[in-house]
Amino acid sequence: MNFPVLQNDLILRAARGQPTERAPVWVMRQAGRYLPEFRKMREKHGFFDICQTPELACEITLQPIRRFPLDAAIIFSDILVVPQALGMVVEMRPGEGPVFPEPLNMPDDLDKLCSKDSVEKLQYVFDALTLTRHKLEGKVPLLGFTGAPWTLMSYMIEGKGSKTQAKAKKWLYQHPEASQKLLQMITNLNVDYLVGQVKAGAQMLQVFESHGEFLTQELFDKFSLPYLTAIVEQVKGKLKADGIPEVPMTVFAKGAHFALEQLARTGYDVIGLDWTMNPESSRARVGNNVTLQGNLDPCALYAPKEELAEKVAKMALAFGSHRWIANLGHGIYPDVDPDHMEAFVEAVQKFSVKK
Numbered sequence: 001m002n003f004p005v006l007q008n009d010l011i012l013r014a015a016r017g018q019p020t021e022r023a024p025v026w027v028m029r030q031a032g033r034y035l036p037e038f039r040k041m042r043e044k045h046g047f048f049d050i051c052q053t054p055e056l057a058c059e060i061t062l063q064p065i066r067r068f069p070l071d072a073a074i075i076f077s078d079i080l081v082v083p084q085a086l087g088m089v090v091e092m093r094p095g096e097g098p099v100f101p102e103p104l105n106m107p108d109d110l111d112k113l114c115s116k117d118s119v120e121k122l123q124y125v126f127d128a129l130t131l132t133r134h135k136l137e138g139k140v141p142l143l144g145f146t147g148a149p150w151t152l153m154s155y156m157i158e159g160k161g162s163k164t165q166a167k168a169k170k171w172l173y174q175h176p177e178a179s180q181k182l183l184q185m186i187t188n189l190n191v192d193y194l195v196g197q198v199k200a201g202a203q204m205l206q207v208f209e210s211h212g213e214f215l216t217q218e219l220f221d222k223f224s225l226p227y228l229t230a231i232v233e234q235v236k237g238k239l240k241a242d243g244i245p246e247v248p249m250t251v252f253a254k255g256a257h258f259a260l261e262q263l264a265r266t267g268y269d270v271i272g273l274d275w276t277m278n279p280e281s282s283r284a285r286v287g288n289n290v291t292l293q294g295n296l297d298p299c300a301l302y303a304p305k306e307e308l309a310e311k312v313a314k315m316a317l318a319f320g321s322h323r324w325i326a327n328l329g330h331g332i333y334p335d336v337d338p339d340h341m342e343a344f345v346e347a348v349q350k351f352s353v354k355k
Ligand SMILES: Cc1c2[nH]c(c1CCC(=O)O)Cc1[nH]c(c(CCC(=O)O)c1C)Cc1[nH]c(c(CCC(=O)O)c1C)Cc1[nH]c(c(CCC(=O)O)c1C)C2
Pocket: 028, 029, 030, 031, 032, 033, 042, 047, 074, 075, 076, 077, 078, 079, 080, 092, 097, 098, 145, 160, 161, 162, 208, 210, 330, 331
């Protein structure tokens, strides 16, 4: 596809354990809600209309890259496009967030899902990736992503955000086989979806297990870890079989602090840490063969800029300069002042320089 030559490969080097002059930095959910230029675009267009229109998705992906000296762009989309591709309706309601008008209630409802040709329904994401990779002009690598099977399953059953995920967890206890059938269906689509994203131009991939925090270790071992592992093994295996150079893969399992050692053995190149994790003890637990990503408290961006810079300096010291990708410990919040996002990025660049 003759993509422009990459000029900044810091994040790819950090992910592979190669030396970097300083830590690369990007921010989860960096495109979107907190930027006035995004909100202006949202006044005119529906959320999923933007996702489905490559020119608009590309424009929003580039907005934070124009403003801040970031080291990666993440394609503008949402994890919930995967349930849509399986035949579910998802609406984005103002003030409420994503809603499934007809969530899955009982195992029989799985028959309503349609896994045939589902990856083809995501062609618009592939088109957005290809366009964006060109429009980035090689400035920084382009990241693709998906939601992990458990996180997507929980949305498909709850039908919206939930404080407890009790309906979804009820399935794990009452309908373990149906749960595994659903998780496998999502895993299969995710593998094809991520391979398709790389073929379309994604240079690195992240799997978001945002609802890891609701699982016990026992539930995580049974209903999350095997599917996260299958995804990394199969995506890397398929790329290799197709003669396509492998790309680094990140897993962000929010709240799954108990699973750090296991996650480090799955084959992911990068483990994302949420803001509750201690960088030094996390490093001691995972060893030196994986890269860590994170993990400043997203609310630290509310602090005065000087204090924010101090927190970043402290974080840089705790992670050290090798195998670290600087980020927040979860997505940036919608009411953060963009000037403080800039202060965060600049502080990482200043304090993570290798001595
Ligand atoms: C990576 C990504 C996501 N969503 C969006 C992006 C695009 C890139 C970016 O913003 O940088 C756009 C993205 N997605 C959404 C928005 C706001 C919608 C709007 O403009 O009205 C944007 C910009 C909508 C959305 N989509 C989702 C929610 C959370 C709902 C809840 O559980 O209460 C919400 C509010 C689901 C979702 N979506 C995503 C996750 C995983 C990351 C995380 O844990 O934050 C999750 C859980 C991932």
